[in-house]
Amino acid sequence: MRKMLRDCIATALLVTGTVHAQDYAFPVPFQHFNASFAQVTLNVVGTDPTYGMWFFISQTAVVPTLAQAGPTAADFMYYVRPKALTSVRYEFEVDTSELTGDTDSSRSVQLFAASSPVVISSWPQLLTIDMIGGTPYPSLRFRTPRGGNQPIEQITIPLTASTATLRVEINVGSGTAGNVRYWINAAYVDPPTGILNNAGAGLDNAAWTGVIAAAVGMSSMTDAFRANAGGTFAIYHIASSDDLLFWDDFSFGYQ
Amino acid sequence: MTASDDRMSLLPWLAVGTSLWLVTLTCALAQTCTAPINVSGSANFTASTCAGTIDMPFINSGTTFNRGPDVVYQFTVPASPNLGSVTLQPDPNIDLALFLCTGKCSTYATCFNWVDNGPGNADTMSIPSGFDLFVVIAHPSPATPLCGNFSLQITYPSP
Numbered sequence: 001m002r003k004m005l006r007d008c009i010a011t012a013l014l015v016t017g018t019v020h021a022q023d024y025a026f027p028v029p030f031q032h033f034n035a036s037f038a039q040v041t042l043n044v045v046g047t048d049p050t051y052g053m054w055f056f057i058s059q060t061a062v063v064p065t066l067a068q069a070g071p072t073a074a075d076f077m078y079y080v081r082p083k084a085l086t087s088v089r090y091e092f093e094v095d096t097s098e099l100t101g102d103t104d105s106s107r108s109v110q111l112f113a114a115s116s117p118v119v120i121s122s123w124p125q126l127l128t129i130d131m132i133g134g135t136p137y138p139s140l141r142f143r144t145p146r147g148g149n150q151p152i153e154q155i156t157i158p159l160t161a162s163t164a165t166l167r168v169e170i171n172v173g174s175g176t177a178g179n180v181r182y183w184i185n186a187a188y189v190d191p192p193t194g195i196l197n198n199a200g201a202g203l204d205n206a207a208w209t210g211v212i213a214a215a216v217g218m219s220s221m222t223d224a225f226r227a228n229a230g231g232t233f234a235i236y237h238i239a240s241s242d243d244l245l246f247w248d249d250f251s252f253g254y255q
Numbered sequence: 256m257t258a259s260d261d262r263m264s265l266l267p268w269l270a271v272g273t274s275l276w277l278v279t280l281t282c283a284l285a286q287t288c289t290a291p292i293n294v295s296g297s298a299n300f301t302a303s304t305c306a307g308t309i310d311m312p313f314i315n316s317g318t319t320f321n322r323g324p325d326v327v328y329q330f331t332v333p334a335s336p337n338l339g340s341v342t343l344q345p346d347p348n349i350d351l352a353l354f355l356c357t358g359k360c361s362t363y364a365t366c367f368n369w370v371d372n373g374p375g376n377a378d379t380m381s382i383p384s385g386f387d388l389f390v391v392i393a394h395p396s397p398a399t400p401l402c403g404n405f406s407l408q409i410t411y412p413s414p
Contacts, residue, residue: 103364104364105366105367105368105369132367132368134364134365134367135358135364135365136365139367139368141368153381154380154381155338155381155383156355156367156368156380156381156383157367157383158357158365158367158383158386181336191336192336193336193384194336194337194338194383194384195336195337195338196338199337199338199340200337200413
């Protein structure tokens with residue numbers, strides 16, 4: 001049933017070339033951005049009542065080629081807060097079980113970004129999460145800035161299955177008060193899977209003030225991803241501790 | 256423990272006239288694709304890819320390249336929320352790349368991260384905890400020489 005539903009949606013997109021936006025709506029305060037060469041639909045995940053984002057990146061439908069300059073394909077939802085948060089959590093599940101061709105580390109796409117209201121050292125994001133192609137499963141790359149003109153701290157983690165539940169906690173502050181903790185297939189009450197904290201010295205990221213905006217979806221894909229990846233992947237069970245949003249899964253209501 | 260420490264500890268067991276460099280070279284030559292050099296805990300190594308007997312092709316945007324011998328290290332990173340790291344320092348004018356992989360042999364298809372900062376420049380990356388990992392030292396560019404000396408530092412995460 002799940003596969004039939006996906007096939008039906010994929011076929012509809014392939015034929016019409018449009019997103020069925022009239023069926024579902026992104027929850028306020030999220031806004032939706034869509035650029036060429038990628039299409040997204042909101043849909044239930046099998047029998048799961050939770051709505052999610054399905055990214056259809058058929059090679060035949062969108063005809064991406066390496067000759068096309070720049071990673072223009074994007075589709076994500078985002079929101080901006082009136083005031084930055086110095087500590088916030090986000091979580092979502094990524095499903096790559098029907099994604100094809102994402103088998104090489106040169107093929108990457110950004111899934112998440114949490115941004116600062118200020119730009120320090122040309123790097124406004126307090127955290128970005130990229131999906132990096134790999135075999136047998138993709139990897140996730142976390143990147144976060146460090147104060148004191150130090151280079152970006154990053155870690156790439158190979159996934160051990162086609163689906164993964166990801167939780168992150170972004171803390172902004174001086175010295176050790178600045179850190180990013182992440183959990184992969186683990187709950188917040190569990191010990192973090194990893195901590196980005198500049199080898200214990202802290203990110204010292206107070207200059208970034210806090211998280212004022214966040215985006216989840218598909219963006220900043222590499223040419224290699226656009227040229228080789230196909231099929232679909234999904235992001236669902238999206239949640240956050242942000243008081244502007246819902247703590248539990250966001251509900252994508254009928255419009 | 257550093258590479259020098261390793262050599263010092265081995266000295267009493269070496270035959271007279273055996274050079275320290277031969278010890279490192281022998282280790283490198285002993286590796287095969289299915290039997291990489293095992294690493295236990297944080298360690299420093301000095302070696303040369305010229306001594307490598309493995310020459311695995313790697314894939315870049317769907318194209319396969321095969322340039323110069325490789326040296327492969329295998330280690331298991333203990334589970335810890337703290338991050339370890341691995342740093343490759345090639346000799347000046349030697350362009351070596353550092354690959355981090357979950358598999359060995361065949362190709363670099365299982366390599367999930369890599370870095371190459373150019374000839375003579377250090378390449379560093381954080382390593383995730385709780386994985387069996389392979390570090391591959393390779394020469395991905397066509398620039399000569401296609402192999403050279405390097406030092407490798409592996410730092411395990413603190414518990």
